[in-house]
Amino acid sequence: MQDLAVTLSGYLSKLSLPSLGVTDILEIALISFFIYQFMVWIKFTRAYTLLKGILIVLLFILVAYILKMNTILWIIKNLSTILLTSVVVIFQPELRKMLEQLGQKKIVASIFPLDSGKEVQERFTDKTINELVKACFDMGEVRTGALIVIEQNIRLSEYERTGINVDAVLTSQLLINIFEHNTPLHDGAVLVRGNRIVAATCYLPLSDNMELSKQLGTRHRAGVGISEVSDSLTIIVSEETGQVSVAQNGELSRGLTSAELRSALIKAQNKKVVNNSKLRHLLKGRMKHEEHKAD
Known part of the structure; x- marks a missing residue:
């Protein structure tokens, strides 16, 4: 048991955690935001069905790599450029629509929703x-x-x-x-x-x-x-x-x-009824707490 603890402590001592600065945090936030927007866009288009097909192809490539199927890997390597171009061509209408929607979005409002109360979400009335x-x-x-x-x-x-x-x-x-x-x-x-x-x-x-x-x-x-x-x-x-x-x-x-x-x-x-006022409630709660402290 002591040997295991010594080995583990020696291994952990060699690990060095990266230092995070303001730029790194901002970069992570931006990447997370764009990935989220991409997933939302995928969900509401026919591209979701095509994406599932691409994931199946990628899974097939992974299996071929694990099993060392060299011939299949050679074919995929030589066709990779054509496949990437094909994906852009297939998704061209959806990509164009995504860029248009991104230009119309109120980014700050989508990240920090300040509307109060409950909201009824429905496709039509x-x-x-x-x-x-x-x-x-x-x-x-x-x-x-x-x-x-x-x-x-x-x-x-x-x-x-x-x-x-x-x-x-x-x-x-x-x-x-x-x-x-x-x-x-x-x-x-x-x-x-x-x-x-x-x-x-x-x-x-x-x-x-x-x-x-x-x-x-x-x-x-x-x-x-x-x-x-x-x-x-x-x-x-x-x-x-x-x-x-x-x-x-x-x-x-x-x-x-x-x-x-x-x-x-x-x-x-x-x-469905959703509560979109979490941030406002948090802000109000903090303000009341500060008022009580002042009293």
């Missing part, structure tokens, strides 16, 4: 849910076809660019007017972000799922298709039957009632 339900069943009664994509965590900017910008508060009257027959915006999908209609006449990818009913048309296949490549919730109103359907995670639920549609929207709303 209860009023938007009511307007969506009313619009869908009003259109169903008169056999007006509709395709409404509700964005969630994954940004759908690439599909937004295929349509016409609207950027208007979502109301049932506006939705009904957009999908009215023989109007300029009725053909294609409407993209909803938060409480606003951001674009109309958007083109969506069609599903290749062979298990879908042959009776379903292009509108339903497009609704399922966008749900396969994103976490969006898509509402489809059939022009033939007036039925309201919902597509999510590659699954299609047909013939929903207004209560069922409302339930799906409430789930997608993701309402």
Whole structure:
């Protein structure tokens, strides 16, 4: 036991901890901030799925390195420059969007939130849910076809660019007017972000799922298709039957009632209450403590 203690103390005596200055602390804080912002950006884009694929490739390279697979390592070494260029090309839209968002951010406010009280966080309000339900069943009664994509965590900017910008508060009257027959915006999908209609006449990818009913048309296949490549919730109103359907995670639920549609929207709303006043409470607590000391 004494030998172990002597050996351990001798080993620890050889260790030298680096000295930290103000510049080093500032550097660590900046790196941590940018890594955090990068992870937040990754979470809310389709790049998260691509990142998982890259991590699998890196894991494969690690296994090849451990098992001394020289041929595979030689191929990877020679293709490394091309692979890095490919990553930049693949992530080009997301990287551009990240830089734009970084320029619009209020950095100090994001690091030191001073707002007081509790805050309700939600993707859209209860009023938007009511307007969506009313619009869908009003259109169903008169056999007006509709395709409404509700964005969630994954940004759908690439599909937004295929349509016409609207950027208007979502109301049932506006939705009904957009999908009215023989109007300029009725053909294609409407993209909803938060409480606003951001674009109309958007083109969506069609599903290749062979298990879908042959009776379903292009509108339903497009609704399922966008749900396969994103976490969006898509509402489809059939022009033939007036039925309201919902597509999510590659699954299609047909013939929903207004209560069922409302339930799906409430789930997608993701309402939660958060306390964003920790810093303010800390500051107030310190001020009260100082006042008591002064008294």
